[in-house]
Amino acid sequence: MLASKFVAKTVASSRCWTRFASTSAAPSSYKLIVVGGGAAGLAVSSTLSEKLGKDEVAVIEPSAAHYQQPLFTFVGGGLKDFKETFRPTADVVSPEAHWINQAAAEIDPDNNTVTLADGSKVSYEYLVVAAGIELDFSGIKGLQETIGKNGVASNYSPKYVQKTYEFLQNVKEGNALFTMPATPIKCAGAPQKIAYLADELFREKGIRDKVTVNYYTALGKIFAVDKYADAMNAVAKSRNINVNLFHDLVEVDGAAKKATFKLLGTGPKAGETLSVPYEFLHVTPPMKPFDFIKKSKIANAAGFVDVNQHTLQHNKYANIYSLGDCSSLPTSKTAAAAAAQSAVLKQNLLNQIRGTDAPSAEYNGYTSCPLVTGKHKLVLAEFSGYTGAPHETFFFNQANEHAFSYWLTAEALPEIYWKSMLKGTWNGPSSIRKFANPTGAN
Numbered sequence: 001m002l003a004s005k006f007v008a009k010t011v012a013s014s015r016c017w018t019r020f021a022s023t024s025a026a027p028s029s030y031k032l033i034v035v036g037g038g039a040a041g042l043a044v045s046s047t048l049s050e051k052l053g054k055d056e057v058a059v060i061e062p063s064a065a066h067y068q069q070p071l072f073t074f075v076g077g078g079l080k081d082f083k084e085t086f087r088p089t090a091d092v093v094s095p096e097a098h099w100i101n102q103a104a105a106e107i108d109p110d111n112n113t114v115t116l117a118d119g120s121k122v123s124y125e126y127l128v129v130a131a132g133i134e135l136d137f138s139g140i141k142g143l144q145e146t147i148g149k150n151g152v153a154s155n156y157s158p159k160y161v162q163k164t165y166e167f168l169q170n171v172k173e174g175n176a177l178f179t180m181p182a183t184p185i186k187c188a189g190a191p192q193k194i195a196y197l198a199d200e201l202f203r204e205k206g207i208r209d210k211v212t213v214n215y216y217t218a219l220g221k222i223f224a225v226d227k228y229a230d231a232m233n234a235v236a237k238s239r240n241i242n243v244n245l246f247h248d249l250v251e252v253d254g255a256a257k258k259a260t261f262k263l264l265g266t267g268p269k270a271g272e273t274l275s276v277p278y279e280f281l282h283v284t285p286p287m288k289p290f291d292f293i294k295k296s297k298i299a300n301a302a303g304f305v306d307v308n309q310h311t312l313q314h315n316k317y318a319n320i321y322s323l324g325d326c327s328s329l330p331t332s333k334t335a336a337a338a339a340a341q342s343a344v345l346k347q348n349l350l351n352q353i354r355g356t357d358a359p360s361a362e363y364n365g366y367t368s369c370p371l372v373t374g375k376h377k378l379v380l381a382e383f384s385g386y387t388g389a390p391h392e393t394f395f396f397n398q399a400n401e402h403a404f405s406y407w408l409t410a411e412a413l414p415e416i417y418w419k420s421m422l423k424g425t426w427n428g429p430s431s432i433r434k435f436a437n438p439t440g441a442n
């Protein structure tokens with residue numbers, strides 16, 4: 001069954017779905033509007049709707065299903081069922097908040113209004129923008145025509161994530177390619193995680209000597225932070241995975257099963273292209289800010305919501321905040337980062353609404369990337385995207401592959417995500433760190 005049909009059927013059969021199915025009686029003015037009901041938007045709206053009272057907060061979210069995207073890597077690697085990754089949006093939006101089941105089409109910060117996809121307007125006193133980042137499959141020539149077919153898949157989309165495992169299982173010999181684009185993306189570790197899981201699968205099937213595993217990244221390093229880059233280079237080497245730096249995927253020819261890369265950097269071949277035949281191709285698409293944000297007055301030159309990197313308050317409009325993947329925060333875009341950001345944002349915004357304090361809580365750039373390397377192995381990168389310094393929760397060296405780190409990521413964090421993060425009570429591991437790593441080692 002097609003992923004989208006399956007999700008629609010499951011979501012429509014939710015007992016709570018009818019609660020929010022109509023928006024006809026919706027008020028048109030709110031104390032707070034949150035644009036986006038993803039990981040970041042719900043972490044904020046759940047707490048603030050409780051604090052501000054029923055129907056003072058609206059969540060604008062077009063999707064009927066909420067996806068826990070970090071689980072997509074496990075689905076692509078055949079370690080989790082796709083069914084575990086989503087829930088009806090009606091079940092995860094706080095009952096205190098009003099879910100507006102539409103997309104935001106325009107933000108007018110001078111008049112405090114958001115225009116919805118159907119043309120109607122809603123107004124706000126305060127606005128939080130948490131709409132995520134757009135996947136740009138059309139940014140690679142030929143990709144849209146072939147993704148989901150011809151051995152081409154992507155863990156980045158709920159539409160194609162199940163194809164990853166399906167196509168990996170079909171591989172018998174040849175090249176398996178895994179790509180990372182040059183644009184900012186969410187979870188910059190996910191493009192390589194699936195290469196390790198594929199390597200393990202090929203070994204289990206006894207075909208690893210017939211399959212070449214190639215990781216192609218447009219960037220000049222395997223990971224941004226040296227400590228974890230060293231660890232991942234060692235893992236790749238020990239597994240005979242070829243790491244190709246400065247290779248940007250620009251074209252896919254599905255019929256011929258050929259991927260073309262443009263060589264970046266300053267090497268002698270920079271600017272040239274290289275075509276590689278493949279049996280399996282995992283694409284991480286380029287990503288970009290949504291147009292409705294990019295074209296608005298709240299965006300910076302790159303199209304992200306222009307906020308103070310410490311307080312998360314907009315640099316020009318004091319009643320607007322942003323967090324998560326759509327924000328200008330110069331850190332790695334992850335749900336882990338969004339959790340830490342949500343605590344700061346909520347404190348600053350509540351203080352402002354209550355008139356008790358100017359925004360004074362500060363976000364330090366904390367982010368985390370659990371680099372799964374096998375069924376019970378994982379390198380748990382935790383660091384500040386602002387300083388590049390590791391910021392590990394546990395006393396052991398998290399750059400080493402650990403079964404505990406795997407369990408934490410595959411079993412504990414998904415529960416924390418549904419039961420705590422979306423309810424606004426998970427602010428990241430800083431309180432655990434005090435006990436689990438009291439000396440601040442690593």
Ligand SMILES: Cc1cc2nc3c(=O)[nH]c(=O)nc-3n(C[C@H](O)[C@H](O)[C@H](O)COP(=O)(O)OP(=O)(O)OC[C@H]3O[C@@H](n4cnc5c(N)ncnc54)[C@H](O)[C@@H]3O)c2cc1C
Nearest residue numbers: 036038039040069070104131132187324325333334335336
């Ligand atoms: C394969 C993969 C693996 C990942 N692994 C990890 C991991 O291991 N650890 C980790 O911490 N993070 C991981 N992430 C990243 C993480 O999922 C994101 O960084 C996180 O979801 C960001 O939260 P967000 O709310 O900013 O964006 P999202 O969760 O993407 O939510 C954005 C929401 O905005 C909605 N929206 C879009 N357009 C509009 C509009 N016009 N109007 C209103 N709403 C709109 C969307 O429907 C969506 O619900 C992974 C992501 C992927 C894809």
